[in-house]
Amino acid sequence: MGTSKKNRQHKHEAGQRPWRDVSTFAGGPGQKWTRWASWGVVGGLLLVCAAIWVAFPDRAPTPAAGPAPATTTKPSAPASASVCPATVESTEIPQAGPADISWTALYGNAWPTSAAIGPTKTVDGIAQCFQHSPAGAALAAVNIIQSTRTVDTVTAQKILATQFVQNAGLETATAELTKTYATQPPEGRVWGRVVGFKVESYRPDQAVLLLVEYWPQRGQYTGYDVTVAWVDGDWKVQLTSDGQTSRNGDITVDPTGFTRWETPATTR
Incomplete structure (x- = not known):
């Protein structure tokens, strides 16, 4: 689903997701x-x-x-493979935000967390471990994306290495993020206000979420879909093959067409 030329101009002016507009590196000269x-x-x-x-x-x-027979080296499992405890499993689609919702705020950006649903642990400075459920998938998606947006380059690279599915798209995104963040400090990035989500599809091994933001300067709700996969006992963001967070880019969202987290006091 595409966006109008006007909406694309709005996105450019608002400085949305500078690391999502990445180049495709197909093959190579060697x-x-x-x-x-x-x-x-x-x-x-x-x-x-x-x-x-x-x-x-x-x-x-x-x-x-x-020649010596080819060998395949399997990347070592990230820390979350062993640190996340067993979790409650559910397939129930949430109709509201978590009852125990709280908010993490950094550089004017804020996102929801839940002591019961996640993140439930912080390992090496990275918040992780989410419930194996649609609610856990939604919280994982918004937490991973928002924390990546609001940290320095080194921490962002650490998040990419531990909370994203390791694929070719991630390599592309990591290169572009490193290049962009080198000249764009966290306090200078502009994002929409995190307001809600919609579970577009759910399986125990994969979920697709629509994350919704509000742009008060133009009174518009926009959303972008994020895919998360259940890997090594936790949810991880799965980028597209060309390094994009979303398959469709930003779309305009009906204010009544999603589930609200709750309006954080830090952004009122």
């Missing part, structure tokens, strides 16, 4: 060279074997040592 180099190595080995056969026709040639 791939063709690698293939041709491989064929050169094979050709060279054939010539060596032929020379040995000519010099010693009555002896079988000694096979040239082939």
Whole structure:
């Protein structure tokens, strides 16, 4: 679902998600060279074997040592794989924000948390561990995105490494975020007011959430979808293959078409 030219201009003026507008890095200049180099190595080995056969026709040639078999190294599991306790599981779609909602505020940005639903632990400065439920998925999505927006480059990189699904899109986003945040300190970033969410789909292993923000300077509600996956006992944000948070970008949202967290006193 797209946005109008006018809305796109509003987004640009408001400085939304500077790290989401990323370039696509498909392939690279080294791939063709690698293939041709491989064929050169094979050709060279054939010539060596032929020379040995000519010099010693009555002896079988000694096979040239082939390349070592390829091995796949599995990345080490992030800290959340072992630190999150067992959680209550539910598939119930929440119709309201958490009963015990509280707000974390930083540089004028604020987002909801819940002692019961998450985050329930802080490991190496990163808040994590969310309930295995639609409510937990929604809180994980808003917490991970908002905390990434409002920290310095080093902390943002740490969040990306531990609370995002490790895929090619993440590599692209990490490179773009590092470049952008180097010249844009946290206090200089402008975001909409976090106001609500909508569970668009839910499975125990994956959920898609619409996160809604309000822009008081133009009286507009906008939303963007975020996919989270249940990995190693916690929810993690899953970026698109080209490093985007959202598949569709920002859309205008009906004020009655989502579930409100609650209006934080820090942003009234």
